[in-house]
Amino acid sequence: MDVEAEIDRLYRIPLAGFTAARNALAARLQKGGLADAAARVRALAKPSATAWAANQVYWNSRGAFDRLVTAAGRVRDVLASGAPAEQIRRAMRARGDALAAAVLEAETALRDAGHAVSPAVLRRVQATLEALAAGTSSVAAGRLAEDLEPPGLDALVAADATRPPVFASEPSVAAVDEGKAGGRARAEAEATARRREADAAATAHAEAVRRLEGARAEVEEAQRRAERAEARLREAEAAAATAQAAAEAAARALEAAEAALGRAD
Numbered sequence: 001m002d003v004e005a006e007i008d009r010l011y012r013i014p015l016a017g018f019t020a021a022r023n024a025l026a027a028r029l030q031k032g033g034l035a036d037a038a039a040r041v042r043a044l045a046k047p048s049a050t051a052w053a054a055n056q057v058y059w060n061s062r063g064a065f066d067r068l069v070t071a072a073g074r075v076r077d078v079l080a081s082g083a084p085a086e087q088i089r090r091a092m093r094a095r096g097d098a099l100a101a102a103v104l105e106a107e108t109a110l111r112d113a114g115h116a117v118s119p120a121v122l123r124r125v126q127a128t129l130e131a132l133a134a135g136t137s138s139v140a141a142g143r144l145a146e147d148l149e150p151p152g153l154d155a156l157v158a159a160d161a162t163r164p165p166v167f168a169s170e171p172s173v174a175a176v177d178e179g180k181a182g183g184r185a186r187a188e189a190e191a192t193a194r195r196r197e198a199d200a201a202a203t204a205h206a207e208a209v210r211r212l213e214g215a216r217a218e219v220e221e222a223q224r225r226a227e228r229a230e231a232r233l234r235e236a237e238a239a240a241a242t243a244q245a246a247a248e249a250a251a252r253a254l255e256a257a258e259a260a261l262g263r264a265d
Contacts, residue, residue, distance in 0.1 A: 001028070001029070001032065001034075003029065003034070003037045003041075006025055006041075007025075007041065007044070007143070008059075008142065008143070009021075010022055010025065010041075010044065011047065011052075011055045011059070011142055011143050011144075012055070012056075012059045012060075012142075014113055015046070015047065015049060015052045015113065015115075018046045018047065019046055022041060022042070022044055022046075023042070025041050026038045026039075026041040026042040029041060044145070045145040045146075046145065047144060047145045047146070048145070048146060048147060049110065049115045049116075049121070050121055050124040050125045050128065050147050051128060051144040051145055051146055051147055052144075053106040053107075053109050053110045053115075053125050054106060054125055054128040054129055054132065054144055054147075054148075055141075055142050055143065055144055056105075056106065056109040057102050057105045057106050057109070057129065058132075058141045058142040059142055060105075060109065061102070061105035061109075064098070064101050064102045064105045065102060065129075065132075065141070067098045067101070067102075068095075068098040068099055068101075068102045068129060068133045069132075069133045070098075071091070071094045071095040071097075071098040071099075071133075072095055072098075072130075072133035072134055074091045074094065074095070075088075075091045075092060075095050076134075077091075078091045099126065099129065099130065099133070102129050103122060103125055103126050103129065106122075106125045106129070107122060107125070110125075118221070124147045125147075126150075127147065127148060127149060127150040128144065128147050128148040130150045130151055131148035131149060131150055131151055132144075132148065134151035136148070136151045
């Protein structure tokens with residue numbers, strides 16, 4: 001048995017079936033003499049609905065997931081390289097678009113599976129996808145059991161710690177001599193300041209995307225509530241019209257009966 005493939009399958013099935021499938025897999029492993037693997041499987045926690053949704057993006061919408069990871073990596077690269085502001089803005093826009101597309105895939109998975117969707121739910125899914133794209137999670141993508149915290153500024157722009165700073169214009173060998181050390185220091189300080197500004201802009205953009213998706217979800221839910229209310233109104237109007245017609249018919253019948261009684265007297 002390919003244990004890893006079987007574990008992956010647990011995170012791909014509908015959430016309601018996770019516990020039963022996990023226990024069945026553990027029993028098969030135990031019966032097959034794989035006690036350690038069985039214990040490992042039994043210890044797997046059932047994902048939250050939002051973590052499950054993020055897993056489905058990885059398993060069933062890999063193109064959207066990969067585009068988000070690529071876009072997030074591009075943002076880190078342009079920030080670390082001291083790229084021009086316009087290049088940073090383009091990278092941030094691409095990341096925002098990729099994130100919105102991935103969240104939409106997760107929302108579709110939740111709705112198709114019958115799970116409740118709200119702005120709060122979508123914000124948790126978005127934070128988890130952001131963390132996965134930033135590479136800050138120690139849990140493998142597709143096997144999440146809990147939501148992840150969105151990456152902070154440091155994680156958003158983190159570059160290889162072993163790599164020296166890269167500037168838009170690399171200094172020449174002569175520029176590092178003692179006579180130009182001060183200019184290099186100023187350039188580094190300027191690059192650091194610009195990087196911090198870009199960090200703040202990246203965070204503001206991510207928050208704006210979260211608010212946009214939340215507002216969009218609220219509008220959609222309000223529209224659905226309005227449609228349900230309108231349907232109930234139409235039903236009530238139809239019932240009222242039917243009741244009115246019945247009352248008028250009863251009144252006419254009563255009037256006729258009383259007239260007949262008068263004639264009989």
